[in-house]
Amino acid sequence: MVKSVTSFGRSGLSDWLLQRVSGVILLAYAICLGGTLVIGVNYAQWQAMFASTGMRVFTLLAILSLAAHAWIGMWAVGTDYLTERMLGTKGNLLRLAFQIGCSLAIFVYVIWGTQILWG
């Protein structure tokens, strides 16, 4: 039995809503950045774009959205497949290791992203 103690908002409804809000933010960011890359940029334009406060705030918002979105998504994957039912008792250990690994990666992404923007 997998308990929901490691879910993001400790409630399915909260996770459901956050997953959608963060998803919409990430989609908006991806379209914005993707559009820029399709049009093409040189270094000066690229640098100026990420030097603006608006883009920095938008990027940080996207990184924080990614943190929540990835946590909820990886939780869903981990608690479905890395379980006692699927893998025996080692499933619990694997899931714990997987969730610690995901948390660390998310932590690194947030710190690294912030450092890129304001470092």
Next chain:
Amino acid sequence: MMVSKVKDNRPVNLDIGTMRLPITAWASITHRATGVILFVGMGILLWLLDTSLAGPDGFAFVQESLGGFVAKFVIWGLVTALIYHSLAGVKHLIMDFGVGETMEGGILGARIVIALSVVLSLLTVIWIW
């Protein structure tokens, strides 16, 4: 008092390992798989962003690095994963509003997402190469 919201030892009603998966299940599994791929790939994308913003030399290095076949293939793979994951996500949002929630609607939605992803992924091939 803290009360667990989830009942202990709930029975598994649907053992998906014992049945042939419909297209909706494949669409769902692919949504998950592309999510995991994007989570891992985010490390590569952050590295590219970091290097490209480090200075003109870093920007030129990223441009040069992305010229090779393997790098292009990796970027194409990540963009394709992003396209599929985004379209499947939008499908979820539409279904949250009660549209296409029937079996027929679900199958049609899965087909549209897969078809659109293939088309956009092919357009990405043209863009990258």
